[in-house]
Amino acid sequence: MYEQIAGNKRKTVLLLVVSFLLLAAVGYAIGLITGTGWVGVAIAVALALVLQIGAYFKGDRLVLASARARAVTPEEEPRLHNIVEGLAIAAGVPKPAVYVVPEQAPNAFATGRDPEHSSVAVTQGLLETMNRVELEGVLGHEMAHVVDRDILYGTIVATVIGAIVLISEFFLRSWWWGGFGGRRSDRGNGNGGGAELIVFAIGFALLILAPLFGQLIRLAVSRNREYLADAQGAMLTRYPPGLISALKKIADAPHAMRSANNATAHLWFDQPSRIEGQQTGRMEKLFSTHPPIEERIRRLEEM
Amino acid sequence: MGWTLLIVGGVILLIVIFGIVSYNRFVQQRQLIKDAWANIDTELRRRYDLIPNLIETVKGYAAHEREIFEHVTEARTRAMGATGVEDQANAENAVTAGLGRLIAVAEAYPDLKANQNFLALQEELIGTESKIAYARQFYNDQVALLNTLVQKFPANVIAGLGHFEPKPFFEIDEPVRGPVQVDI
Numbered sequence: 001m002y003e004q005i006a007g008n009k010r011k012t013v014l015l016l017v018v019s020f021l022l023l024a025a026v027g028y029a030i031g032l033i034t035g036t037g038w039v040g041v042a043i044a045v046a047l048a049l050v051l052q053i054g055a056y057f058k059g060d061r062l063v064l065a066s067a068r069a070r071a072v073t074p075e076e077e078p079r080l081h082n083i084v085e086g087l088a089i090a091a092g093v094p095k096p097a098v099y100v101v102p103e104q105a106p107n108a109f110a111t112g113r114d115p116e117h118s119s120v121a122v123t124q125g126l127l128e129t130m131n132r133v134e135l136e137g138v139l140g141h142e143m144a145h146v147v148d149r150d151i152l153y154g155t156i157v158a159t160v161i162g163a164i165v166l167i168s169e170f171f172l173r174s175w176w177w178g179g180f181g182g183r184r185s186d187r188g189n190g191n192g193g194g195a196e197l198i199v200f201a202i203g204f205a206l207l208i209l210a211p212l213f214g215q216l217i218r219l220a221v222s223r224n225r226e227y228l229a230d231a232q233g234a235m236l237t238r239y240p241p242g243l244i245s246a247l248k249k250i251a252d253a254p255h256a257m258r259s260a261n262n263a264t265a266h267l268w269f270d271q272p273s274r275i276e277g278q279q280t281g282r283m284e285k286l287f288s289t290h291p292p293i294e295e296r297i298r299r300l301e302e303m
Numbered sequence: 304m305g306w307t308l309l310i311v312g313g314v315i316l317l318i319v320i321f322g323i324v325s326y327n328r329f330v331q332q333r334q335l336i337k338d339a340w341a342n343i344d345t346e347l348r349r350r351y352d353l354i355p356n357l358i359e360t361v362k363g364y365a366a367h368e369r370e371i372f373e374h375v376t377e378a379r380t381r382a383m384g385a386t387g388v389e390d391q392a393n394a395e396n397a398v399t400a401g402l403g404r405l406i407a408v409a410e411a412y413p414d415l416k417a418n419q420n421f422l423a424l425q426e427e428l429i430g431t432e433s434k435i436a437y438a439r440q441f442y443n444d445q446v447a448l449l450n451t452l453v454q455k456f457p458a459n460v461i462a463g464l465g466h467f468e469p470k471p472f473f474e475i476d477e478p479v480r481g482p483v484q485v486d487i
Contacts, residue, residue: 078423082430089342090437092335092445132429238440 004228008149012156016052019160023048026167047167055159060111060119060151063158063264067109069099069121080127083136084120087143090236096120096146105257106130106250109267110142111155118146129253130246137243138269140233148232150225154267162263223291230296231303240300247300251293266290325461332449336470339442343473346435347382347395353431354379354402357424361405364415368408375401388471395435396476402428439473446470 027044031037055062074081081098088095096112099121106126112118120142122135130138145151234240250270257272265272271290358372378401382394406425409415416422450469453462462468 078426078430082426082434086430086434086437089346089434090440092339092441136433 004148008153012149012153015153015156015160019164020045020048020052023051023164023167026164051160051163052156055156055163056113059155059159060113060117063109063111063155063267064099064119064121066264067101067121069101069119072098072100077127079132080122080135083132083139084143087136087139087236091115091143091147093118093143093147096143100124100127103257105255105272106246106253106270107257107272108138108142108269109264110145110151111158111267112146113152113155114149115146118151120146123257125253129249133237133239133242134246134249136237136239137233137246140237141229141243141269142233143236144229144232145225148225148229150229158264158267226290227296227299230300234300234303240303244297244300247293247297251297321457322461325458326465328458329449329452329462329465329467332445332452333467336442336445336449339438339445340473342438343435343442346431346438347391350398350402350428350431350435351379351383353424353428354398357402357405357421357428360418360421360424361409361415364412364418365408371401371404371408375405388473392473392475399432399476402432435475439475443472446472 023044024041027040027042027047029040030044031040034040072080077098077100080100084098085095093115096110096115096118097120099119101107101121101123103123104125106123106129108120108122108126110118110120120139122138126135126138145154230243234243237243247270255270255272268290270293354375358375361368362372375398378394378397382391382398385391385394406428409421446469449467452458453467453469
């Protein structure tokens with residue numbers, strides 16, 4: 001457990017450094033394409049600093065807001081609060097803040113920067129479809145993420161990568177529709193078409209690669225972490241059948257979620273999908289942040 | 304001459320450093336166990352507070368089950384006065400058993416089972432009992448850690464000097480989890 005916490009802290013620092021460089025690279029690419037040079041880098045670096053500080057301190061708020069999660073009181077949801085408090089006692093950490101997401105697909109996530117500043121959120125659908133032991137199973141999994149500091153890494157990935165993808169998409173689109181013509185007109189007084197074309201190609205490739213790179217970083221986060229959180233959660237509740245039963249119910253339930261998006265997919269208990277009632281396609285599998293539910297059940301049954 | 308002095312000094316320094324680190328580890332673990340016990344105590348107290356309300360509510364529908372009410376009240380009084388880990392555990396087992404019987408009685412009265420107040424109290428009771436179980440789990444994990452630490456060489460020397468002793472586990476009956484079923 002302590003190695004995992006240390007590992008997560010190391011990964012978080014690495015992520016911050018890599019994403020900082022990535023943002024600077026994107027800024028450089030934008031500077032090349034728009035012809036503003038180092039101004040792009042300066043803006044990108046400033047942006048990266050603001051973004052990373054913001055992600056560390058306010059990332060959890062951002063993630064909760066993007067899921068439209070609402071804080072609930074113990075009076076509103078006594079069962080949920082009792083379970084979260086019990087699991088926090090079992091794990092020896094302070095009780096996280098409790099949120100409910102207005103979605104019908106049964107799902108849950110945890111966010112925050114450390115156990116002292118953590119939140120767990122469950123969907124309305126999870127509350128309605130799960131009984132007590134199943135709910136305990138799911139929340140035990142989330143509590144494991146809290147204890148291992150997976151939430152810190154996951155939240156920063158969500159915020160920083162989300163922003164990088166958003167920024168480069170924004171520039172790519174605006175360049176596609178407007179900037180292209182403007183750039184072309186001043187090509188005549190450049191140092192020669194060939195060299196500039198190469199520079200342009202590099203910048204363009206960077207823009208395309210940035211979101212892909214972000215995707216790869218995120219893939220490295222999740223799958224094994226999910227198996228581990230399943231196992232740790234089951235250790236916490238000392239009752240693997242609860243989690244197994246919850247996973248089985250989730251496998252049969254509809255997955256479509258309105259607030260699902262690429263930047264936060266890896267945070268959820270089960271991979272959220274935007275497509276109603278569709279089986280997981282090959283492409284989705286390739287880019288999936290979570291292991292298949294059947295495999296998670298199988299590993300738990302072997303415990 | 305100088306070398307031997309240096310080596311002897313170095314070894315003594317290492318031993319002293321080990322002693323300090325080991326001693327602090329024991330102090331830390333002892334504090335953790337104290338906190339864990341406080342957690343158990345909080346939840347046990349919450350349960351004591353629930354019992355009179357629960358009895359009052361059930362009384363309104365099943366006044367003639369006086370024997371059970373008295374039994375639970377008695378067990379509660381005894382548990383509140385219990386001292387020491389083992390005594391507390393025995394007393395709590397009596398409370399848990401009594402409450403189990405009380406809830407089982409309530410099952411026979413459909414009007415009571417539909418009572419909002421009773422349902423809220425029942426959720427509070429289930430929640431509290433599972434928190435007691437979790438607090439116990441954490442406490443026993445920490446005690447187990449201390450007890451191994453105290454016995455291991457060479458830390459056991461420090462434990463002996465600092466009077467750190469193995470602590471008793473808090474052994475109580477687990478509340479029955481029941482089969483996995485849909486109960487909305």
